[in-house]
Amino acid sequence: MARRTPLNDAHRALGARMVDFAGWDMPVQYTSVIAEHEAVRNHVGLFDVSHMGEVEFTGPGALETVNALISNDLARISDGQAVYAGLLNEQGGFVDDIVAYRFSPERILICVNASNRDKDFAWMKEHARGVTPVDRGDDFAQIAVQGPKAAGLVQRLTKTDTSKIGTYRFAEGEVAGVGAIISRTGYTGEDGFELYCAPGDAVALWNALLTEGQQDGVKACGLASRDSLRTEMKYALYGNDIDDSHTALEAGLGWIVKLDKAGFIGKDALVAQKAAGVKRKLVGFELTGPGIPRHGYPIHKEGKPVGEVTSGTMGPTVKKPIGIGYVPAELAAEGSTFDVEIRGRAVPAVVVKTPFHKKP
Amino acid sequence: MSDQNIPGNLKYTNEHEWARVEGNKVVVGITHHAQATLGDVVYVELPKVGATLDQGDEFGTVESVKAVSELFSPVSGKVVKVNDALTESPETLNEDPYGEGWILEIELSDTSQVSELLDAAAYGNLLKNA
Structure with a gap:
């Protein structure tokens, strides 16, 4: 039996075609992939990405613990910033690609791919030295609001000044009366936000965005347009473009690998590969x-x-x-x-x- | 339109093609259900006029943004016409699957094969039980 996000009934009510994705019953499209794709490029689209997982590291040493697990460097960013990074194996291949949110040096939240939730958590638990990771995957729903009209739409629903949230930055606030992490990130190549909220609040947030977004030409968008949008940007999809047997350097993701920071899993292999030539x-x-x-x-x-x-x-x-x-x-x-x-x-x-x- | 858009004057296959019998010729396309399942069609690959097909042969492909779907010939015979307009405007398959979205015309080598195809009621049952 496939798992369901809190928005499952909402998708069905909108007439979505549902498919099994990584063990989750998810909308692949509502009306037309092309119309949904173009809504995001020209207006704004909503994606239910509640199937993605979250892992939290809290306490003294949280930043250092995560920094030893990921390829990018949390020490180089400020509180309220996020980084895209590889969770790499010893060979420099990907256990997963992740986004790490730095709330403070003592609180780091990692967002992982739905298909890798269990594997990633087990990997982090096994390899974490210092702070013990906590699986928060069931504590969050997530809605991506993407497109040139996303910022205006979200701003009309929140008192938080979203113009102060730059790319790959985030703030905690309320959107449509719902407590949320408001993160200026995405997977479409367009401006927009990913909103993390409590699962019980997801339907209220989704409906508020759909209603308020009418004037912007908002569309609910499925996995198919999410895939075509990210492909046009050459954003990697785990399991397709990156996996455990291709390294971060081979994947052209050298920019998320900080070889000059202290040791992290995969560093030695990547240093050697860089010296030998990719x-x-x-x-x-x-x-x-x-x-x-x-x-x-x-x-x-x-x-x-x-x-x-x-x-x-x-x-x-x-x-x-x-x-x-x-x-x-x-x-x-x-x-x-x-x-x-x-x-x-x-x-x-x-x-x-x-x-x-x-x-x- | 619902998936139950199944014209009574056509014959159907289990693979969601339709066939319109005109004497010893058969015009072939994909059903409303097929195009709806596939989603926005963005590419078609068609056989050449003169190609010979056996019943059940793969004769081309239809591709959406997301997926590739093979086409299977409902009957045996020779391809006498191909709808080349689909190459330029594959979205016609979504917009008018039973009309302008026809795919090809086959000259039957064995007219008795037509009776093996599903009628509208049988195809409707196939969709209901899918």
């Missing part, structure tokens, strides 16, 4: 022949298999067949060409600059 890289490409690249399709160069597509779609905004995949480093430069094998056919592709979608 042999395969995650690139963004466009097909120049007919077809759509999809997860798992082989990448060929002169008839020989050299890599694999990790994500792909017809980008609703960029209106092109776009893909993400691992290729040898010598094929990773912009303008490099290779073939994607689609149902036995070799379709030419070219490496392009990412994100695929550039804001006008």
